[in-house]
Amino acid sequence: MKYLKRLFLPILLSLSLLSGCAVNKSSVGGFNLVSVSEEKELGDKFAVEVEKQHPVVRDPEVQAYIDGVGRRLLTGVRKQDFPFTFQVVRDDSVNAFAIPGGHTYVNTGLLKAAASETELAAVMAHEMNHVVARHSTRQMTQQYGYSLITSLLLGGQGGELSKIAADLFGKAGGMYYSREMESQADYLGVETMYKAGYNPEGMVSFFKKLDAAEERQPGKIAKYFSSHPETVDRIKDIQQEISKLPAKNWLPDSTPEFARVKAKVKNL
Numbered sequence: 001m002k003y004l005k006r007l008f009l010p011i012l013l014s015l016s017l018l019s020g021c022a023v024n025k026s027s028v029g030g031f032n033l034v035s036v037s038e039e040k041e042l043g044d045k046f047a048v049e050v051e052k053q054h055p056v057v058r059d060p061e062v063q064a065y066i067d068g069v070g071r072r073l074l075t076g077v078r079k080q081d082f083p084f085t086f087q088v089v090r091d092d093s094v095n096a097f098a099i100p101g102g103h104t105y106v107n108t109g110l111l112k113a114a115a116s117e118t119e120l121a122a123v124m125a126h127e128m129n130h131v132v133a134r135h136s137t138r139q140m141t142q143q144y145g146y147s148l149i150t151s152l153l154l155g156g157q158g159g160e161l162s163k164i165a166a167d168l169f170g171k172a173g174g175m176y177y178s179r180e181m182e183s184q185a186d187y188l189g190v191e192t193m194y195k196a197g198y199n200p201e202g203m204v205s206f207f208k209k210l211d212a213a214e215e216r217q218p219g220k221i222a223k224y225f226s227s228h229p230e231t232v233d234r235i236k237d238i239q240q241e242i243s244k245l246p247a248k249n250w251l252p253d254s255t256p257e258f259a260r261v262k263a264k265v266k267n268l
């Protein structure tokens with residue numbers, strides 16, 4: 001497969017350029033040079049680096065809680081190529097991020113800012129769908145080239161892995177994705193929430209709140225929420241999608257566990 005890939009790489013690359021790396025919102029297939037098993041391996045290597053750079057909250061109650069929300073959301077994703085993991089990291093910026101292979105990290109800042117479990121689930125559902133649609137490896141291939149990915153899989157050269165991990169998932173707040181990818185993660189995120197039983201209106205209320213906060217204090221919010229006109233458009237698209245969904249009974253907006261975990265991370 002490696003040999004074939006090398007042989008056909010120029011053809012594959014020109015095909016991807018021809019298609020303009022277009023994102024079809026309702027399709028999670030999409031062209032990707034990186035295989036699922038390569039992405040899993042790369043993700044595990046990145047996870048080690050990310051957890052060196054972002055202190056993981058080692059509280060059993062917090063861990064069990066975030067894992068529970070993540071597992072419930074997994075019942076609503078279109079496909080599960082990767083063994084997802086969910087952890088809380090100590091960082092006050094309002095953010096969550098998922099790295100290749102499904103390792104998903106929720107900042108303490110997000111837990112503090114979310115008014116309900118539904119709002120927390122909204123951001124997690126968005127991030128998890130970047131993984132489902134394999135956006136990170138597609139983005140990385142475009143940004144760095146496939147040869148860097150093979151080099152990282154072989155262990156990288158002189159701290160390359162930790163440098164790339166810091167570049168991609170460092171303090172700046174997760175990867176840069178194209179607007180199409182963000183829009184697809186919103187679209188699939190709504191679907192995931194709906195299927196898992198969370199009211200997708202939570203995505204609207206939380207995005208609105210973040211947009212207002214960003215207007216008050218520019219630069220404080222994770223960069224994928226930081227462009228006001230785009231956020232307004234995204235909210236409109238999300239609302240439109242929700243309006244097409246049949247009515248359903250939702251899980252409670254919040255739970256005593258959410259309140260306890262939120263109170264706990266406040267004191268960290």
Ligand SMILES: [Zn+2]
Nearest residue numbers: 177182185224
């Ligand atoms: Zn995103």
